[in-house]
Each structure stands twice: as structure tokens, then as C-alpha cells.
Amino acid sequence: MDEMIRVRGLTRHYGELVAVDHIDFEVHRGEIFGFLGPNGAGKTTTIRMLTGVIDPTEGSASIDGHDIRTKAIAARRHLGILPEDANVYVDLTVWQNVMLMGELLGAGRRERRLRGEELLETFGLQDRRAQKGRALSKGLRQRLMVCMALIGDPDLLFLDEPTSGLDVASARLIRQIVAERNRRGLTVFLTTHNMGEAEELCDRVAIIDHGKIAAIDTSEGLMRVARSRQSVDVEFAGESPPAAELEAIPDVTAVKRDASRYVLYSEQPGQVAQQIATLATERGYDIAAISTRKPSLEDVYLFLTESNGSP
Numbered sequence: 082m083d084e085m086i087r088v089r090g091l092t093r094h095y096g097e098l099v100a101v102d103h104i105d106f107e108v109h110r111g112e113i114f115g116f117l118g119p120n121g122a123g124k125t126t127t128i129r130m131l132t133g134v135i136d137p138t139e140g141s142a143s144i145d146g147h148d149i150r151t152k153a154i155a156a157r158r159h160l161g162i163l164p165e166d167a168n169v170y171v172d173l174t175v176w177q178n179v180m181l182m183g184e185l186l187g188a189g190r191r192e193r194r195l196r197g198e199e200l201l202e203t204f205g206l207q208d209r210r211a212q213k214g215r216a217l218s219k220g221l222r223q224r225l226m227v228c229m230a231l232i233g234d235p236d237l238l239f240l241d242e243p244t245s246g247l248d249v250a251s252a253r254l255i256r257q258i259v260a261e262r263n264r265r266g267l268t269v270f271l272t273t274h275n276m277g278e279a280e281e282l283c284d285r286v287a288i289i290d291h292g293k294i295a296a297i298d299t300s301e302g303l304m305r306v307a308r309s310r311q312s313v314d315v316e317f318a319g320e321s322p323p324a325a326e327l328e329a330i331p332d333v334t335a336v337k338r339d340a341s342r343y344v345l346y347s348e349q350p351g352q353v354a355q356q357i358a359t360l361a362t363e364r365g366y367d368i369a370a371i372s373t374r375k376p377s378l379e380d381v382y383l384f385l386t387e388s389n390g391s392p
Contacts, residue, residue, distance in 0.1 A: 083110040085237055085268045086131065090140035093126050100126045102292035103140065113259070113269040115283035117276075119386055123292040124272045125165055128239055131270075132162050144237065161235030165242045165272075167226050169214035175201070176210040179228055186233035193232060200228040203258060220251030227255055237268045244278060256282060276379035286378065288385050295385045303381045310376035310384055311350045315357055316342045318369040322360070330356050341369075350374070 086108035093101040101123040108114040118124050129135045131142055133153050142149045147156035169178050179200065183193030201207045204224040209217065217225065223243065230238060240259070244252035260282060263269055273279050279286055280300050287297040296303055321341045328336045332349040347353045350373040361368050376384070 084108065085110040086114075086142065086144055086270065088131075088140070088142045091127065091130060091137050091142055092139035093123075093130060093135065094138045099292050101130070101137075101289075104289065104292075104294050106287055106294060106297055108268060108270060109284075110268055111263070111266055112284040113263050113271060113282050115279040115286040116270060116272045116289065117274075117279060117286060117382060118272075118289040122289045124289060125241055127289070128162075128164070128241055128270070128272065132160060132239060133157055159233075159236040161230040161233060161238040163226055163230045163238075163240050163243055165245070169217070169222050169225050169229070171215035172213060174211050174213055175206055175217070175225055178214060178225060179232055182229040183232040188233055196232055196234065197228075200231055204228050205254065218248075219246060220248045223247055224251060224255065227258070231262070235267070237270065238262070239270045241272050242274065243271070244273070244275060252278075276377065276382055280378040288382060290386045296381075300378050300381075303378065304376050306381060306385070308348045308376070310380040311347060312374050313345045313347065313350050313354045313357065313371065314342070314374060315345070315354075315371040316369045317361075318367040320366060322364065322366055326360070326364075327357070330360070 084107045088104060088106050090103045090105065091101060092099070092103050104127070116124055116127065126135070130137050131144065131149060133149060133156070136150070144156040145159065149156045170181065173181065176197065179197045180193060183197060188196065201210055204227065206221070206224060206228065209221060214222065214225070227243060243259075244255055247255070256278060259269060271279070271283065283300065285297065285299050286303060288295045296306060298306070318341070324336050324338050324343070327333065327343055327345055330345070330353055332347045332353055333345050335346045337344040345353055345357070354371055354373055357371065358368065360366070
């Protein structure tokens with residue numbers, strides 16, 4: 082498959098601290114690639130290396146076949162970037178922000194005006210075009226910053242926590258636009274703490290922890306890694322069995338209790354549910370509700386990062 086990004090042994094030291102530790106991965110052209118991890122895991126440092134903000138200590142990376150060190154200008158030519166700490170120019174209007182960024186990215190006057198009109202319409206900012214950046218809410222500023230990242234018509238878009246702290250409407254709109262642009266061929270490198278967002282958008286996901294890649298796969302593939310996080314949720318009406326009685330059921334690896342509700346973890350949730358039903362019938366317990374649940378991407382993330390010792 083055609084690679085938009087190729088990373089081999091990429092490493093970054095800050096003094097004695099190894100922020101990113103010999104990581105390898107590829108991002109395929111046309112996919113949305115999720116890059117997940119706890120705070121301080123190395124996500125932003127990786128983006129800063131790939132986009133030329135800082136140099137790697139060791140290793141190599143290329144974007145669209147161009148080495149980020151030896152062919153840096155070519156590697157960055159068709160990038161759109163939304164850093165986590167980005168902001169708009171607060172003394173410029175919405176339209177001026179977009180036009181300035183288009184000019185900085187080398188778009189011609191007619192080209193950037195046409196794109197700018199389309200982007201303001203897409204992001205619901207047409208009625209705000211004359212407002213200055215300082216007058217915008219956080220959600221509207223973030224919409225504007227994504228506009229500015231797209232004004233150069235990039236082939237590859239880096240988004241570092243694009244919906245963090247946003248209102249529901251702005252977050253949903255940004256996700257919808259990212260998905261639509263991806264369907265038109267845009268490759269997206271996305272970091273997010275929102276596991277639901279990653280599960281919704283990403284074709285593949287990498288999980289980085291303590292500067293190392295813990296896993297890379299599709300969401301479905303990663304969920305198979307955490308089969309032990311499958312569970313049976315059961316709630317009893319009236320008297321509930323002791324937790325020890327449920328822990329004794331074969332194939333149950335752990336039990337969590339909250340009043341009359343239990344969560345039983347198992348790689349065989351269907352069989353465990355049947356055994357709970359049998360136990361209830363034999364002992365006279367009344368089951369109010371019972372269901373099985375496959376692990377979510379959030380379960381996988383917690384499973385991998387907790388097993389690596391993250392807080």
C-alpha cells in the first residue's frame with residue numbers, strides 16, 4: 082500500500098529524558114491514522130518532528146517519499162497542521178486570518194479567495210467573516226484554525242487534539258468535515274484523547290506509551306488484543322449473590338460490584354452469561370438484566386497503557 086508517512090527508529094531526547102524511543106510506523110495514503118497515548122507519551126513530540134518544528138535525535142522519517150531532514154521543504158510542501166497549542170491572530174478578522182494563512186502557504190490570490198469562501202461556508206463561519214479573532218468563542222476559534230490548516234489544500238493534515246474542550250456542535254462539525262475531506266483523498270494524522278472519536282474516524286490506530294509504540298492495528302484488530310476485557314453485565318433484583326460466588330464461575334477472570342450490579346470479565350462472555358443464569362435458577366436469585374459487551378477502543382487503550390505502567 083502507498084505510504085504517505087514512513088518512520089524508522091525515530092527518537093527524541095531532551096537531556097536525560099527519552100521522549101520518543103525508536104518508533105517505527107507507516108501511514109497509508111488516504112487513511113485517517115489515530116495516534117493515541119497518555120499525556121507525556123510522545124504524541125506531540127512525534128508530530129513536531131514530522132512537521133519540522135524540532136529535529137530527531139536519531140532515526141529517519143519521510144513524508145510522501147521526501148526525507149524530513151534532507152528534503153525538508155519538499156516534505157512540508159503539502160502539509161496542513163493544527164498544533165495543540167495553535168491560536169488565531171486575534172487582531173485580524175476571520176477572513177483576514179484565512180487569507181493570511183493562504184498567502185503564507187503560497188496559494189495565489191484567486192485560489193485562496195475561492196478556497197476561503199468554500200471553507201467559511203463549510204465551517205459555518207460566513208456570518209462571522211468580519212469578526213476579529215478575539216471575539217470568537219473557543220469552538221469558533223477552533224473551526225477557524227481548521228479552516229486555516231486546510232486553506233493550502235494539503236495532501237496530509239496533522240490534527241493534534243482538534244476537538245479538545247469544544248462544545249458538542251463544534252466537535253461534531255469538525256469530525257464530519259475531517260471524514261468528508263478524507264473521503265475526497267485527504268490523509269489525516271490525528272491525536273486525540275477521545276476514544277469514541279478515534280473509533281469513529283480512524284482506519285488504523287497506534288498507541289504510544291512512555292515513548293514506545295505499544296500496538297498498531299485497526300480498531301477491530303486492537304480489540305482482539307484485549308479479549309480479556311470482554312464482560313458480562315448483570316443486575317439482580319432483590320437478594321444478590323456474594324461476589325465470591327460469581328468469581329468461582331469457570332472462565333471468569335475478575336468481578337467488579339456496584340450494589341446489585343456486577344461486571345464479570347471473561348474471554349468467554351456467552352458461556353459465563355449462561356452459567357450466571359443457571360446459578361440464579363439453582364440458588365433462587367432474580368436477574369433484572371443481563372448483557373454481554375465486547376471491549377471498546379477505550380478498553381484496549383486502558384489495557385495496553387495500564388499494562389505498561391502508565392498512571
